[in-house]
Ligand SMILES: O=C[C@H](O)[C@@H](O)CC(=O)C(=O)O
């Protein structure tokens with residue numbers, strides 16, 4: 590598992606493109622029958638990808654839980670949210686099997702000892718995208734299909750940002766310790782997400798862009814509002830946003846992304862909103 594430490598907003602002003610990317614971009618999430626995990630010291634959030642093909646893959650494959658977490662198993666003191674962005678598959682959590690279709694979500698609570706990933710068809714494998722946060726109490730493991738997500742339509746075609754925020758792991762849908770997660774779907778021909786943009790000093794956030802057509806990219810904006818930087822994102826790549834940073838983007842096409850937050854609170858609307866004209 591790759592470990593990343595926290596960075597400071599004063600230092601990143603001088604980062605090169607490569608330095609910015611190695612600090613904030615998470616790519617190569619899907620290697621056959623492996624678990625790719627990046628542990629960020631920013632709110633101790635772990636971003637993971639798993640694409641089982643011919644094997645049943647355990648969540649801690651390639652991870653030394655005792656060394657990295659000081660626990661006997663991955664979810665001993667953590668909770669996790671998982672989306673399937675690939676073909677049909679299943680997740681087994683302490684003996685209970687959840688069938689996971691495209692864009693289905695599963696929240697798994699703290700103290701779940703065994704988590705296993707499988708694909709129904711190795712030729713069209715499931716791709717599990719996951720974010721895990723430290724947790725202090727047991728909640729309820731819950732399967733959440735997109736129909737059960739709380740929907741928030743936002744934006745308009747005139748400003749190229751017509752989209753729907755689907756809140757899956759959210760206090761209105763289920764209880765968690767600190768994790769919240771959802772999926773924002775842009776309507777055809779709309780390219781801007783999270784614009785007008787915001788920060789939230791109380792929480793960090795991770796975006797993972799997908800349904801980005803081949804040969805297209807998303808310009809993900811980051812940095813302090815008056816010191817903005819960008820990272821060019823390809824399909825199925827994630828980007829870490831520290832509490833002090835904006836996080837929004839424009840694609841060269843429409844796309845979808847999964848957001849995940851952790852930190853002090855779970856109040857989705859607790860944002861420090863910014864006007865476009867305030868940005869530099
Ligand atoms: O804090 C909330 C997150 O940044 C996202 O939910 C915003 C988003 O999906 C959007 O406006 O498109």
Ligand SMILES: [Zn+2]
Nearest residue numbers: 787789794836
């Ligand atoms: Zn945000």
